Amino acid sequence: MREISLDRLRTLVAIADGGSFADAARNLHLAPPTVSLHIAELEERIGAQLLSRKRGQVRPTAIGEALVERARRLLADAAQAMDDVQRQVMGLAxxxxxxxxxxxxxxxxxxxxxxxxxxxxxxxxxxxxxxxxxxxxxxxxxxxxxxxxxxxxxxxxxxxxxxxRRDPVMAFVPAHWRSPARATPEWLAAQPLILNDATTRLSRLTTEWFAAAGHHPMPRIQLNYNDAIKSLVAAGYGAALLPHESTTPTPDPRIVMRPLRPSLWRRxxxxxxxxxxxxxxxxxxxxxxxxxxx
The missing domain is CATH 3.40.190.10 (Periplasmic binding protein-like II)
Structure with a gap:
């Protein structure tokens, strides 16, 4: 089944607005035979007469008026779609x-x-x-x-x-614990730990950091949500190794941050x-x- 061209619908609307084939041809910058061809193709596609000539003026038939009403909406939607796409191409939206x-x-x-x-x-x-x-x-x-x-x-x-970015990984420790100025693999491996789960790159980084010192600690719990990990640290459940971005808010006063020795970075x-x-x-x-x- 052949689709109806927007150009043909535009021609029909122009005739309905101008009242003549000649006005439509001028407004659309088309040759008069082209306007006639558009309407003939539309009427063949619809299977009914779309325009009638009375006293020298062209008017839509009842079927033509229904199509003109739908055509106006289709043409407006198409124009809006093109405008939206152009705004996106220009980076405005x-x-x-x-x-x-x-x-x-x-x-x-x-x-x-x-x-x-x-x-x-x-x-x-x-x-x-x-x-x-x-x-x-x-x-x-x-x-x-x-x-x-x-x-x-x-x-x-x-x-x-x-x-x-390159952000330092820090030890997040409950404030009431006695902790060294710099957290080492030996000290952290002896503490209850809350670590990222094994699906994350941070988990692999911290595992390698401990392994380089000969330690393979088993965490109390593994999560993939850093704010939840910090909440557990604040509650005294364990210590955690997390990246510290300079733009993050000051940690909960129940948490202290300790730099790692050797240092570790999340990139x-x-x-x-x-x-x-x-x-x-x-x-x-x-x-x-x-x-x-x-």
Missing amino acids: GRVRLGASTGAIAHLLPQALDELREQHPAIDVQVAVLTSHETLARLADGTLDVGLVALPQPPVAGLAIKPW LGIAHRAAGVERSTQHVLDVLWKQRLG
Whole structure:
């Protein structure tokens, strides 16, 4: 079945508005035979007469009037769709899909999103809580536009993965514990621990940090939500190893932070498709790069 062309509908509306084929031809910058051809094709497609000529004026028939009413809405919707797309092409509006871990979403994204809202209020950022592996997979298949991922990562064809931040991993310890000025693997391995679960890059980092000193502690509990871990530390349930971003609020007074010896760093990168970055996505990347540290 042949579809009805918007150009044909536009011609029908122009005739209804102007009352003649000649006026429609002038307004649409078409040759008169082309206007006649458009109407003939429409009437053949519909299977009914759409226009009638009375006293030298062209008017829609009842069927034509119904089609003109629908055509006006279709043409307005098409114009609005083109305007919306053009605004996105120009970077004035759009939707950007971003993947990140809970830690980045809780403490690193809010400041960037607030700045984006002030500069580009019509850009909507849709955030998904994902592991780094999931983020890279979705970037590769085109269902994400930007990702915040733990580093290092192997190269992925078609993606750009660049260093973004380097934040120190600290020992978060209940304030009522007697703790050293610097937390060592030996001291922490002897304490009850609350650690990130094994699906996270931070879990692998801390496991390697302990193993380098010959320790393999078993945590009391493993979670993948840093704020919940801090709440358990504040309650005295155990100590934790977590990254400390300089922009995060002051910890709960029931928690003290101790630097690690040897030091340990959590590195994050920004990932996106290497080619064809839309302007709205570039605006999101720009505000994220302003938070680059380390």
